[in-house]
Amino acid sequence: MVAEMLVNIVHIIIPILIVIASAFAVVFKDLIAAAIAVAAMSLLLSLEFYILHAPDVAIAEAGIGACLTTAILVIAIRATRREEEA
């Protein structure tokens, strides 16, 4: 009973956090900070997949989205300029 209620509360909280992280990724002018916001969004999304009983999708999302995509984005930002223009 208590566990079901906790799972329901987490089901409400995590999508709100995903939307907030996505909004930060759009709003930030600092591109490194935007990349980190995308990584946080991907990590929360993998947690949501795990709660929805899809552990293999959660593993793939945590590996690809939270680690490798962030690495590629940071490497690409390092080759250009850090601040977004205007």
Place this chain on the structure above:
Amino acid sequence: MSGMSKIVKTISSITFPFVTIYGLYVIAHGHLTPGGGFQGGAVVASGCAMILVAYGSVWTMGKIKEKHLSVLESFGAIGFIGLAFLGLIFGTMFFKNFLVGNDFLFGEIGKGLSNISTAGALPLMNFAVGLKVIAGLFGIVLVMAYTTKAKGGKIE
């Protein structure tokens, strides 16, 4: 990117075997537990990318070249499609699981060497896909880091 501080290098060296062993576990148990070749390969490639960030692209490129990674990726693809065609040769159709049911290797439970792995050709296909994903993803990150390092001399 010529490597980070000694603290980062030490912690990366300590945690790299755990990440790699977890990824290989996901690959090897792909037919029993959630995950498989792609997921485990992504985990191992994440660990390799951690080593790349900690030690720098020049050091990593000195250890392994992208040509070798390309050869490994091709071996993974050839292994996967070769196992599928072996199903056509020894069995009845493409992707036929020709190893299941025999009592020599990778067959049923409780018959000698068959206890090693009990899903026929599926673990071998998982190993092939895992090898391809590890080599492919790590090759992408390695080449991207090395070329951006070599192009601009004034970037750190």
